[in-house]
Amino acid sequence: MQATKHAESDPKSARASAHGTAARGGSDTAPDAHYDFMVVSNRLPVDRCSPDEPGCEDGWRRSPGGLVTALAPMMTKTDGAWVGWHGAPDEHVQPFSHGGIDLVPVQLSTRDIELFYEGFSNATLWPLYHDVIAPPEFHRTWWDSYRKVNRRFADAVIHHASPGATVWVQDYQLQLVPKMLREARPDLKIGFFNHIPFPPPEIFAQLPWRRAIIDGLLGADLVGFQRSSDAGNFMRSARRFLGASVKQQQVHVKGSDGETTHIARAQAFPISIDVQQISELARKPEIIERAKQIRKDLGNPKTILLGVDRLDYTKGIRHRLKAYEELLADGKVSVEDAALIQVASPSRERVEQYRLLREEVEGTVGHINGTYDTLQNTAVRYLHHNYPIDEMVALYLAADVMLVTALRDGMNLVAKEYVTARTNNDGALVLSEFAGAADQLKQALLMNPHDIDGLKDTIMKAVNMQPAEAARRMRSMRKQILDHDVDLWSSDFLTALEEKVIRDDS
Ligand code: G6P
Numbered sequence: 001m002q003a004t005k006h007a008e009s010d011p012k013s014a015r016a017s018a019h020g021t022a023a024r025g026g027s028d029t030a031p032d033a034h035y036d037f038m039v040v041s042n043r044l045p046v047d048r049c050s051p052d053e054p055g056c057e058d059g060w061r062r063s064p065g066g067l068v069t070a071l072a073p074m075m076t077k078t079d080g081a082w083v084g085w086h087g088a089p090d091e092h093v094q095p096f097s098h099g100g101i102d103l104v105p106v107q108l109s110t111r112d113i114e115l116f117y118e119g120f121s122n123a124t125l126w127p128l129y130h131d132v133i134a135p136p137e138f139h140r141t142w143w144d145s146y147r148k149v150n151r152r153f154a155d156a157v158i159h160h161a162s163p164g165a166t167v168w169v170q171d172y173q174l175q176l177v178p179k180m181l182r183e184a185r186p187d188l189k190i191g192f193f194n195h196i197p198f199p200p201p202e203i204f205a206q207l208p209w210r211r212a213i214i215d216g217l218l219g220a221d222l223v224g225f226q227r228s229s230d231a232g233n234f235m236r237s238a239r240r241f242l243g244a245s246v247k248q249q250q251v252h253v254k255g256s257d258g259e260t261t262h263i264a265r266a267q268a269f270p271i272s273i274d275v276q277q278i279s280e281l282a283r284k285p286e287i288i289e290r291a292k293q294i295r296k297d298l299g300n301p302k303t304i305l306l307g308v309d310r311l312d313y314t315k316g317i318r319h320r321l322k323a324y325e326e327l328l329a330d331g332k333v334s335v336e337d338a339a340l341i342q343v344a345s346p347s348r349e350r351v352e353q354y355r356l357l358r359e360e361v362e363g364t365v366g367h368i369n370g371t372y373d374t375l376q377n378t379a380v381r382y383l384h385h386n387y388p389i390d391e392m393v394a395l396y397l398a399a400d401v402m403l404v405t406a407l408r409d410g411m412n413l414v415a416k417e418y419v420t421a422r423t424n425n426d427g428a429l430v431l432s433e434f435a436g437a438a439d440q441l442k443q444a445l446l447m448n449p450h451d452i453d454g455l456k457d458t459i460m461k462a463v464n465m466q467p468a469e470a471a472r473r474m475r476s477m478r479k480q481i482l483d484h485d486v487d488l489w490s491s492d493f494l495t496a497l498e499e500k501v502i503r504d505d506s
Helices: 011-017 066-077 110-129 140-160 176-185 210-217 228-244 274-284 287-296 316-331 350-370 388-400 412-422 452-463 467-483 486-505
Strands: 005-007 033-043 047-050 060-062 081-085 095-097 101-106 160-170 189-193 224-225 245-247 250-254 260-268 302-311 338-345 380-383 401-404 429-433 445-447
Touching: 005 095, 011 388, 011 445, 033 066, 033 302, 081 140, 110 140, 110 350, 140 160, 140 176, 160 486, 176 189, 176 210, 189 486, 210 228, 224 228, 228 245, 228 250, 250 338, 250 467, 260 486, 274 287, 274 388, 274 412, 274 467, 287 388, 302 316, 302 388, 302 412, 302 452, 316 338, 316 401, 316 452, 338 388, 350 380, 388 412, 401 412, 401 452, 412 445, 412 467, 429 452, 429 467, 445 452
Parallel strands: 033 081, 033 160, 081 101, 160 189, 189 224, 224 260, 302 338, 302 401, 338 380, 401 429, 429 445
Antiparallel strands: 005 033, 047 060, 095 101, 245 250, 250 260
């Protein structure tokens, strides 16, 4: 898609006015610039950094994470803009450009972060949408904040979108934005993509504001999900809670007079990764060397097992540790022969459930290591850090067995990154059937992480897998991912959005 950028006012005078009391970003863009293509997500694809940190440019650095990995290539290719929170509480930042992407920051106050982000987004919606693994909390003050903040994001788009622009809203934090956009700007083509699961109506029913959320999403022309089961759940909720008529993938949205106002389409578009980036890194001599060094540093064990997750209760880290501890206790693996590396990147640390999880995981790791470590060997290398992608790829190359044991996960891009990095077609992927990636990676060792005995058997199968079987499975998984990278995901979604709108207009 070819997108153009227009400035209503003289960009030079606009830049001059951007230098007021507000903090500056990289190079300023015109505050009144208009865009034909806009992506909207809770977070902008940049983080604040200090100048001495690697990759830091003008106080900002491209941030890691699935969504950024997914959309950055698309944003740099098109001349669009990204609307989102810049990650600094109470700080007003003018629109600016970083790494070739125009960014429109949305401000969140300390209180918005508490009520909208930590509260409604991550202590109500997140657990509700992930099979209520943790109990969701329902508070009216959180909901009020969610509505207010969604309005702020919508207003930023309304202000910056050119007539007829395409707007792509991302994820559960912004489910009311599509309807707000449609009401104010019926000229826009509106897409929404939910990166996390959409729960069955029987669970979604708990949400006191279930109708408003469905109504908000139905403002989009196209609502995308990771799995077809998520799209099915959404359509069943639209029928049950709004009385919408649903035929195949079409939801007929009715106005207050009962007449159909428009048709929204709900469909699965499984997200993927930047295959080229990971493949190139996996072939770099210095990264291959680093992988060898990691193995050596661990004392050259026969098997390296690896877990890489945000420290989130949906990821099944406790189940994985339990299975591993039992394998050590059963004598099926020993610290001399095997090492488990668990990277747990810090996440949502002020939310109670995340604090509790961290305590529990760290207590368990301490207990396992205290029981099974020797002076030379450590059972679990637990790393509560973020690592740059180069180091992640070195870890993927070092790992013989990758453990993805999520209890529920929209997709899980780590599984796809691991497979992509295994350019020699070796290594084994243990993958939860509750991760969206299981729909595409059918040759992984699929298992139910709640079944600890089953998980242990699967880990042992991975540890003992013959090279020929590993290669057969890995080749087939690699083909799937190499044929379906993130560019295809975004172009499939945007093409479907374009075609749907053209069909409706004709
Ligand atoms: C998941 C969500 C994203 C979110 C990311 C990190 O992948 O789908 O929307 O940005 O987690 O979480 P955070 O709360 O740090 O943005």
